[in-house]
Amino acid sequence: MKISLQEAADTLRQAQNIVITAHINPDGDAIGSSLGLMHALQSLGKTCRVYLDDDIRDTFRILPGRDVIQRPDKENPQPITGADLLVILDTTSDRIGRIGKLCQAPVLNIDHHVTNDAQAEKTYVDGSRAACAEIVHELVQLLGVPFEGHKDMATCIYTGLATDTGFFSFSNTTAHTMRAAADMLAAGVVPNVISEALEKRPFEDVQSLAKALGYIEIWHEGRAVGVFLDHTRMAELTHTEGLIDNIRVIEGADIAVVMKEKEEKKIRVSMRSTGLDVAAIGKKFGGGGHVRAAGCGFREIPFAEARRRLLAAIDAALDAYKPAKV
Ligand SMILES: [Mn+2]
Structure with missing residues (x-):
């Protein structure tokens, strides 16, 4: 009450x-x-x-x-x-x-x-x-x-x-x-x-973050950025929190993605945008969230296949999206 x-x-x-x-x-x-x-x-x-x-x-x-x-x-x-x-x-x-x-x-x-x-x-x-x-x-x-x-x-x-x-x-x-x-x-x-x-953070956490950032990729004419960590990459890292906040700041990017496979075939995806509806992308794969911050997960499929499906959805969303001019 x-x-x-x-x-x-x-x-x-x-x-x-x-x-x-x-x-x-x-x-x-x-x-x-x-x-x-x-x-x-x-x-x-x-x-x-x-x-x-x-x-x-x-x-x-x-x-x-x-x-x-x-x-x-x-x-x-x-x-x-x-x-x-x-x-x-x-x-x-x-x-x-x-x-x-x-x-x-x-x-x-x-x-x-x-x-x-x-x-x-x-x-x-x-x-x-x-x-x-x-x-x-x-x-x-x-x-x-x-x-x-x-x-x-x-x-x-x-x-x-x-x-x-x-x-x-x-x-x-x-x-x-x-x-x-x-x-x-x-x-x-x-x-x-x-x-x-x-x-303040332990040295190892910053070192791990730096290593993770080394895997950054950019595609779709600079409108998408992402870090893709399959389970072999994840095994090298002790700390990947806050990774998305480090990449969502990239100029020209409409969407930032972090994909983590903590255990084999257990994959978590985080997405951030400046206006593109990432909740709609997350929803396609059973996730959701807010327009500018959303997530989803993939289970029981290989990392490469999950990545392929996610990127297809992102590319389609970017093709349909016209960012508002500021
Ligand atoms: Mn609170």
């Missing part, structure tokens, strides 16, 4: 022993929102625990409170007892791993995804907010917690805002997002400390 933000704040105020969780494969917004809200609630004298049922990337160790995040044991998960409220942030209850089963408290769900179907007892969704942390920023004010003097909380909220907006560059960034970020800076957050820490 949908509730107002004021009702969400009242629900938090009435609870005394609160468990916070967020989605698996946690990103900066999931972790930042969880820890930001934890700091706010602890400053109000509440008992508050954060559980995430997944690994947390090392880069997030800069977040104050990171060390108190708990994960249920893999083999022998213990029930999470004593809570009078379970807060689910940045997702719905179906993407929190085993936390929903282990913690039987009433649920308060706070999210910024329009696709949230409000199945939880109490759900607050605002799809106009760029990050869940942007909602936490509003919630903290309703709870009467000042930003000033709460730099740890502000650092966590800022990280959520920054990571979900590509450091305030994506189309979801609004004046409201910027004002929330400004409040965090006023509370003492140093933005470059966060961005520099988050962009």
Whole structure:
């Protein structure tokens, strides 16, 4: 059931022993929102625990409170007892791993995804907010917690805002997002400390990315670029995340493609475009997504054949596509 933000704040105020969780494969917004809200609630004298049922990337160790995040044991998960409220942030209850089963408290769900179907007892969704942390920023004010003097909380909220907006560059960034970020800076957050820490990567990852980029191809008169990694190439690489972002920037390219065969005949395709409908291409092969960002998969066919089919669909789409003149 949908509730107002004021009702969400009242629900938090009435609870005394609160468990916070967020989605698996946690990103900066999931972790930042969880820890930001934890700091706010602890400053109000509440008992508050954060559980995430997944690994947390090392880069997030800069977040104050990171060390108190708990994960249920893999083999022998213990029930999470004593809570009078379970807060689910940045997702719905179906993407929190085993936390929903282990913690039987009433649920308060706070999210910024329009696709949230409000199945939880109490759900607050605002799809106009760029990050869940942007909602936490509003919630903290309703709870009467000042930003000033709460730099740890502000650092966590800022990280959520920054990571979900590509450091305030994506189309979801609004004046409201910027004002929330400004409040965090006023509370003492140093933005470059966060961005520099988050962009750090192991040497091996950059080396692997460089090797993968060495396989780049360009075709269709420069309108398509791609990296094709069959399982022998994949075996040489330790890290291929973010590859698509490195090639989608190429001038004149209407489409960028990354094709990965992690295991033999298990192939994942990512596509980005500047306007060409890549969701329609993905859909042909059982995938989908957004107009400018989509994906699909191929199973039980050789890499070369999957590549041939995909490229035929891309070539046909490019032939039919007239990019709008800017
Ligand atoms: Mn988010």
